[in-house]
Amino acid sequence: MLFNVIWDIIIFIITLSTLIMVHEFGHFYVARYFNIYIECFSIGFGKKILQYRDKYGTSFVIRLIPLGGYIKMPDNHHITTNQIKYINKYKLLYFNNLAFFKKCLIILSGPIFNLLFSVMIYWSVFFTGFPIHKPIINEIYYSSLADISGLTPNTIIKKVNGIKTSDWDTVNTVLIQNIHKNFIDLEVSNLNSNILSKKKIILTKDFIKLNKNYLITSLGILPRGFKITPIITQIITQSPAEKVKFNVGDKIIKIQGKNFTNWYDFQKIISSNINKSILITVKRDKKNVNIILNPNKEYLYNKKNGFIGLIPQVLHYRNSNEFTTYRYNIYQSFIKAIGKTYILIKLMLIIIINLFHGNISFHSINGPVSIAHNAGILSRDHFVYYFMFLALISINLGIINLLPIPVLDGGQISFLLYTKITGHKVSKKTQELIYNISLIFLFLIMGIALINDFSQL
Secondary structure (H helix, E strand, O other): OHHHHHHHHHHHHHHHHHHHHHHHHHHHHHHHHOOEOOOEEEEEEEEEEEEEEOOOOOEEEEEEEEEEEEEEOOOOOOOOHHHHHHHHHOOOEOHHHOOHHHHHHHHHHHHHHHHHHHHHHHHHHHHHOEEEEOOEEEEEOOOOHHHHHOOOOOEEEEEEOOEEOOOHHHHHHHHHHOOOOOEEEEEEEEOOOOOOEEEEEEOOHHHHHHOOOOHHHHOOEEEOOEEEEEEEEEEOOOOHHHHOOOOOOOEEEEEOOEEOOOHHHHHHHHHOOOOOOEEEEEEEOOEEEEEEEOOEEEEEOOEEEEEOOEEEEEEEOOOHHHEEEEOOOHHHHHHHHHHHHHHHHHHHHHHHHHHHOOOOOHHHOOOHHHHHHHHHHHHHHOHHHHHHHHHHHHHHHHHHOOOOOOOOHHHHHHHHHHHHHHOOOOOHHHHHHHHHHHHHHHHHHHHHHHHHHHHOO
16 A cells, blocks of 8 residues: 555656656747747756756756746846856847747647647557457446446447447547537447447436546446445445444445345345335444445436445456457557547547536546546556556646646737737736736636545545
């Protein structure tokens, strides 16, 4: 456990530092191409750990806290005597004296390099080969959208809305692209049969508001490689289970005197005994404990269900039989890398738009703790998955930096556009006010992300 935590922290630092370095190198490279004087290229904040100065007078700095980075390009009003010697020797230019188009290119180069970095990762992954998870359904949650549609365990998803789905990633991608449709058409087959059957999943607003980035589980589908165990990991506050003193760690062994079989049947019994007393036997501290409770009534997707407030443990296991390795030639890999990056950019924009329209819950926002945890798990599972995750985060970083928020690159572009259109610069006082408001907004989003992270631990 301790080793995993340390490993997650190390991988998180490597991940964040790599993405920041790629982003800031984009700004640096284009600025250097235009012969701009760059005072500092810094990775991280806080105390300096390493520092190097090149012949152009640029200081390359690595700082203690790897949570950001920047390049500093001072204007001609903030130059020291020591800096002037480098500027004169190499005929360096000032950023504030550049033409509008060149300024925009320097600012946009950071996000663009993040996107290009993702293309390079996917190009390498598709060329060297990567394992994929076949879209095999292992379990279905009772009364979920998948259950209502007639989906069953031990079936494989062949198509979603007419698009072939060779792996779970493709399934999830198509789901996100169709998030606002009223239904999703699936074609599935049993594992030992090629006969296709069609299923229609009717989507609801509740599903859209409650979904996470991984929509498959929101439909009530548990992929092969995961299984539900009857060990309680969470008890909902003020639920029937909390009132009768269920404990986290309790293992359900019987319900109504019958041995526990699977979570689906357990949920079914709960829903058929709403407002009735039921007997659940759990193993606690090597002893059998009988608990009597009355399930509450709740409506899920307009259907009456029983609710007791217990969250079971979901275990992840590896099975090589569910893996298929895909590999492409160098040209095909490049085309697929561009296509993959384009799809993910499109999906990121859809998520951002729906987030601010209120169609996606802010509870779906993940922060650094989740990133560290996921990066650590993927790097331990298979480094190819980690690199694909790195590409995804790089795309997210690039797109988010293009938002018109003053402390981000998109905000800087907004200021440049305002000056270009009106012929007047935004006053320093107004800039400071806008910066402060945007910082409050970003800290608020970060706070929500951290709360979501810790609530999932």
